[in-house]
Amino acid sequence: MAQPVCTHLDQIVLTELPSPIAGCEECLKIGSRWVHLRMCMTCGKIGCCDASPNRHARVHAAEDGHPIARSAERGEDWSWCFVDEVAFVADADARA
Numbered sequence: 001m002a003q004p005v006c007t008h009l010d011q012i013v014l015t016e017l018p019s020p021i022a023g024c025e026e027c028l029k030i031g032s033r034w035v036h037l038r039m040c041m042t043c044g045k046i047g048c049c050d051a052s053p054n055r056h057a058r059v060h061a062a063e064d065g066h067p068i069a070r071s072a073e074r075g076e077d078w079s080w081c082f083v084d085e086v087a088f089v090a091d092a093d094a095r096a
Helices: 025-030 056-064
Strands: 037-040 046-048 068-071 078-081 086-089
Touching: 025 046, 025 056, 037 056, 046 056, 056 068
Parallel strands: none
Antiparallel strands: 037 046, 037 068, 068 078, 078 086
């Protein structure tokens, strides 16, 4: 059985996390809470994870067509494609 792959690697623009990260941009606007943070790898927007009440990273991916987010938690380097539903570690060479 073949491993699932992300077919959207060409949409990765950003790989490095900004510093500092204040929190989920949308949660901060509405005074809500989040569990973990994700960064859109197309535009850099910081959103909250699917375990958070508002799931802003997923909402952003759907509304803006930006399929890939990476963990914005320090020490984590994994990414998630919302369209292909696959986790992976983004490698600069894989985007070529």
